Amino acid sequence: MAQTETKPAIRKGRKFDQVLEGARKVFLRDGFEGASVDDIAREAGVSKATLYSYFPDKKLLFLEVAKGECARQADEAGELLAGGAPPRDVLRFAGGRIVEFMSSDFGFGFFRICVAEGDRFPQLGTEFYQAGPLLLRNRLVSYLKCAVERGELVIEDFDLAADQFVELCKADIHARMIFGVTECCSARHIKRTVDGAVEMFLARYGVKG
Known part of the structure; x- marks a missing residue:
């Protein structure tokens, strides 16, 4: 029996909106494929660890911004x-x-x-x-x-x-x-x-x- 993929949970916190705004700018500038986690973290002014703590998957981050x-x-x-x-x-x-x-x-x-x-x-x-x-x-x-x-x-x-x-x-x-x-x-x-x-x-x- 095929298993349905479970969507990872999104955790909100103090820098959640900050991450979203940084991702918004990078996705529009570089596209989904061209947007790197490093660039998003830099634009948002957070560490990669902080970004991943909110969004373990780049697709989730893109979707949440949209x-x-x-x-x-x-x-x-x-x-x-x-x-x-x-x-x-x-x-x-x-x-x-x-x-x-x-x-x-x-x-x-x-x-x-x-x-x-x-x-x-x-x-x-x-x-x-x-x-x-x-x-x-x-x-x-x-x-x-x-x-x-x-x-x-x-x-x-x-x-x-x-x-x-x-x-x-x-x-x-x-x-x-x-x-x-x-x-x-x-x-x-x-x-x-x-x-x-x-x-x-x-x-x-x-x-x-």
Whole structure:
């Protein structure tokens, strides 16, 4: 009978956040494979022994950094999604945050690392998705349900509607980033894309007068 590999426990302590911030900088600069434990420890200002006491495996450290940043982004977006603001305002805010994170050095850097390491460490991408994109999607779904209850939107498939909005916000921008097209993420370009996503979403799911 095959044995399931047990995930090593992560121990938190006084220098835990310090280690995470140092690892964040090194992973983005050098990638998962290029990031050495020595460099991470040096950047964090801790000994290798201290680093290993928190994270016995580099994959765990990488995943913890990614999950923490994704959760923070989702929490910030969730503050407005949890309120009762009009759909146009909420969607414009949420769309802006989605694109800002996706196009940031951190967000895109970790996206590339997850893709590059996906074959060897498939759990990285799965847990990254669950900690970030899926968390934001679930909060968007909760807001859409409330908006429907208030009579502001008409939606039957909430999961599909949330997914469609996210993809509309990424239109052209994500592909340009992947293929290295310059000037893909100017403030004007992002605003144009998000505003278009909001208008198209409301044209499909808004209450007709």
